[in-house]
Amino acid sequence: MKVDLLVVEDLWKFYGKEVILKNVNFNVEKGETKVIIGPSGAGKSTLLRCINLLVRPDRGRIVLDGDVITERRDVHNIRSQIGFVFQHFNLFNHLTAIDNVLLGLIKVKRLSREDAMRKAKEALLSVGIAEDLWRKYPAQLSGGQQQRVAIARAIAMDPKIILFDEPTSALDPELIWEVLNVMEKLSRNGMTMIVVTHELGFAIKVAHEVMFMDGGTIIEKGLPEQILLNPRSERVRRFMERMWYLYSMDRKFWRSENAK
Amino acid sequence: MLNNILYILFNYGSALEVGLRHTIIITVTSYFTGLVVGLLIAVLRVYGGRWIRGVLGILVEIIRGTPMMVQLFFVYYALPEIGLLLNPVAASIIAIAINSAVYQSEYIRASISAIPYSQFESALSIGLTKSRAVLTIILPQAIRVATPALVNEAVYLFKYSSIAYFVTAPELMYIGKFIGSRTFLYVEMYIVLAAIYVATSIVLTELAKVIERRYVIPGLLKSKA
Amino acid sequence: MDWINNVQFFTYVGVILSSIGTTLALSLASFSIATIVALLLSFIEIFGPRPLVKAVEWYVKIVRGIPLILALFMFYYGLPRVGFPLPPLYSAIMGIALVDSAYQEQLFKGAIEGVSERQVEAAYAIGLTQWEVFRHVILPQAFRIALPGWINEFSMVLKDSSIAYAIGVTEIFTQAVHVAHVIADYLRPLLIVSLIYLCICYPLSQISSRFHKGLVEMGMMGS
Numbered sequence: 007m008k009v010d011l012l013v014v015e016d017l018w019k020f021y022g023k024e025v026i027l028k029n030v031n032f033n034v035e036k037g038e039t040k041v042i043i044g045p046s047g048a049g050k051s052t053l054l055r056c057i058n059l060l061v062r063p064d065r066g067r068i069v070l071d072g073d074v075i076t077e078r079r080d081v082h083n084i085r086s087q088i089g090f091v092f093q094h095f096n097l098f099n100h101l102t103a104i105d106n107v108l109l110g111l112i113k114v115k116r117l118s119r120e121d122a123m124r125k126a127k128e129a130l131l132s133v134g135i136a137e138d139l140w141r142k143y144p145a146q147l148s149g150g151q152q153q154r155v156a157i158a159r160a161i162a163m164d165p166k167i168i169l170f171d172e173p174t175s176a177l178d179p180e181l182i183w184e185v186l187n188v189m190e191k192l193s194r195n196g197m198t199m200i201v202v203t204h205e206l207g208f209a210i211k212v213a214h215e216v217m218f219m220d221g222g223t224i225i226e227k228g229l230p231e232q233i234l235l236n237p238r239s240e241r242v243r244r245f246m247e248r249m250w251y252l253y254s255m256d257r258k259f260w261r262s263e264n265a266k
Numbered sequence: 267m268l269n270n271i272l273y274i275l276f277n278y279g280s281a282l283e284v285g286l287r288h289t290i291i292i293t294v295t296s297y298f299t300g301l302v303v304g305l306l307i308a309v310l311r312v313y314g315g316r317w318i319r320g321v322l323g324i325l326v327e328i329i330r331g332t333p334m335m336v337q338l339f340f341v342y343y344a345l346p347e348i349g350l351l352l353n354p355v356a357a358s359i360i361a362i363a364i365n366s367a368v369y370q371s372e373y374i375r376a377s378i379s380a381i382p383y384s385q386f387e388s389a390l391s392i393g394l395t396k397s398r399a400v401l402t403i404i405l406p407q408a409i410r411v412a413t414p415a416l417v418n419e420a421v422y423l424f425k426y427s428s429i430a431y432f433v434t435a436p437e438l439m440y441i442g443k444f445i446g447s448r449t450f451l452y453v454e455m456y457i458v459l460a461a462i463y464v465a466t467s468i469v470l471t472e473l474a475k476v477i478e479r480r481y482v483i484p485g486l487l488k489s490k491a
Numbered sequence: 492m493d494w495i496n497n498v499q500f501f502t503y504v505g506v507i508l509s510s511i512g513t514t515l516a517l518s519l520a521s522f523s524i525a526t527i528v529a530l531l532l533s534f535i536e537i538f539g540p541r542p543l544v545k546a547v548e549w550y551v552k553i554v555r556g557i558p559l560i561l562a563l564f565m566f567y568y569g570l571p572r573v574g575f576p577l578p579p580l581y582s583a584i585m586g587i588a589l590v591d592s593a594y595q596e597q598l599f600k601g602a603i604e605g606v607s608e609r610q611v612e613a614a615y616a617i618g619l620t621q622w623e624v625f626r627h628v629i630l631p632q633a634f635r636i637a638l639p640g641w642i643n644e645f646s647m648v649l650k651d652s653s654i655a656y657a658i659g660v661t662e663i664f665t666q667a668v669h670v671a672h673v674i675a676d677y678l679r680p681l682l683i684v685s686l687i688y689l690c691i692c693y694p695l696s697q698i699s700s701r702f703h704k705g706l707v708e709m710g711m712m713g714s
Contacts, residue, residue: 086393145485
């Protein structure tokens with residue numbers, strides 16, 4: 007049976023007169039991995055921040071697991087149920103890797119030190135951060151390692167859903183793989199995820215559904231193969247063409263008609 | 267000259283000790299009071315409401331814009347006129363603490379704004395409340411960033427506490443002046459005083475460097491551009 | 492407050508303000524001397540030979556530890572003992588200049604070192620000589636980096652000039668204390684003298700932070 011874990015209805019966000027999000031609607035099923043793609047400035051990042059209430063939407067409803075979170079006052083309780091992985095990792099610079107994971111477990115979930123420790127270790131191991139790195143500070147870790155610690159920080163909290171905001175955009179190409187690999191594993195294990203990314207390979211392989219955003223709204227959504235290889239709208243088609251070129255993919259996916 | 271210096275140290279050693287003790291009491295008390303109050307002012311000036319920010323901003327500008335001497339004279343000589351009589355040591359501590367609180371608040375405020383907003387955002391994302399995010403994520407980093415400035419402030423206060431001399435607090439400078447007038451060995455006395463002040467300030471500075479190096483967090487203290 | 496009192500109040504203001512010239516002369520003179528000495532010392536510390544670098548380092552360490560009052564006493568009471576009696580005003584100028592030179596040296600040194608390594612590298616990369624790099628890239632940037640701190644430093648000197656009270660220089664603070672003695676009331680003279688200091692220091696601090704903001708916008712300094 008399919009259960010909607012997250013429902014976003016008629017979401018709007020303005021900065022002054024500028025419309026950042028307009029009429030965004032979608033559902034995320036439990037265990038689903040949803041990938042959002044689109045040009046920069048499309049509102050993808052703002053959308054994720056709205057879901058986590060880091061940014062307050064101006065209109066619309068967000069329902070998480072039957073709970074209308076846009077109407078809740080205790081925002082921090084909601085946030086502790088939603089993981090967030092940032093483009094620039096945003097690990098706490100003054101804490102070691104393991105303390106970064108422990109902080110939320112102890113201060114927010116109020117676990118005992120031993121329980122928190124057990125969970126933190128488990129989370130770190132699950133993202134492939136071995137014990138020799140646990141006592142290192144963020145600045146002593148590579149970008150890929152930092153991002154995996156950030157993912158561990160999110161999953162240790164047992165969130166209902168994890169939001170990824172371009173998690174590999176700030177990484178050197180050779181480090182991207184280790185992060186995507188962890189994310190793929192998470193998805194296969196049934197974690198509900200929304201991923202904003204330009205990694206088309208990841209989208210094709212892992213996503214259950216891909217949404218294309220531009221101008222603050224969802225232009226097209228569907229199966230990965232359809233959106234990435236055979237989009238209906240002209241706007242999406244043009245974008246995808248450039249993306250595939252950038253990633254040096256075989257142009258055989260494209261019909262010759264777009265040569266004109 | 268050397269004989270005279272030895273004469274002073276031999277005959278007035280215990281008096282100098284009393285002076286040093288008062289200097290230390292004044293410095294340490296006013297420094298830590300200033301640190302606590304300064305921290306509070308800094309946090310309120312960054313996160314407080316409009317009114318609090320405005321009032322504190324004016325207060326800070328007034329204290330920063332006037333000499334510590336004026337503040338000291340105000341506390342010791344003017345407050346009794348409105349019925350608040352303080353002994354010299356207490357008056358010095360209060361005046362220096364107020365002054366220091368304002369300067370320390372400025373150092374801490376500057377380092378709070380040097381912590382990127384993304385740190386705050388990611389603290390919220392794991393479910394910390396705003397106040398907890400400030401307490402556990404922003405302030406610990408800000409205080410470490412501010413440490414060099416805060417250490418300088420301590421060294422500065424140690425020697426600046428000598429202005430308590432003007433309100434007859436029996437600290438090092440006052441005792442030194444007294445010994446000078448007793449022995450007429452003014453120059454020798456100044457040399458002894460300078461030696462004590464300079465030695466203490468160098469020791470304090472070096473000690474702070476050792477502590478800083480010991481508790482350094484890689485990547486955090488990138489103060490140089 | 493009745494009219495008579497108001498007249499008196501403005502008389503006090505007049506009396507205290509009559510010494511503003513001494514305060515300004517004292518501050519400007521000692522600040523200028525300190526700047527010249529500090530510039531020389533900072534160049535030596537950065538570009539000079541090793542023994543001289545060490546000497547400057549120790550100069551700064553020692554001078555930074557000397558309380559201003561003590562410096563004033565040393566010049567005023569100490570110099571006559573070795574045959575150079577100086578009047579109070581000049582002793583005060585020397586004392587403040589001495590102490591402030593150490594602070595300004597650190598300011599200038601920090602500013603020169605604060606010029607980003609990448610800027611220097613880029614300057615060499617287009618073929619400038621060492622002198623040209625210094626003259627056209629390091630110096631102009633270091634000047635801008637030092638400017639806000641330098642302005643603040645003048646405020647510090649201006650406020651510290653009140654300590655010249657210790658050796659009887661009649662600048663505005665001394666004058667205010669004299670008035671206080673005569674009228675047996677400290678509150679009003681101290682308020683007046685505070686206002687005078689504020690009128691000079693507050694605009695300076697605004698100008699300084701304006702310059703600082705400009706620096707951050709130009710990317711020459713972290714926020």
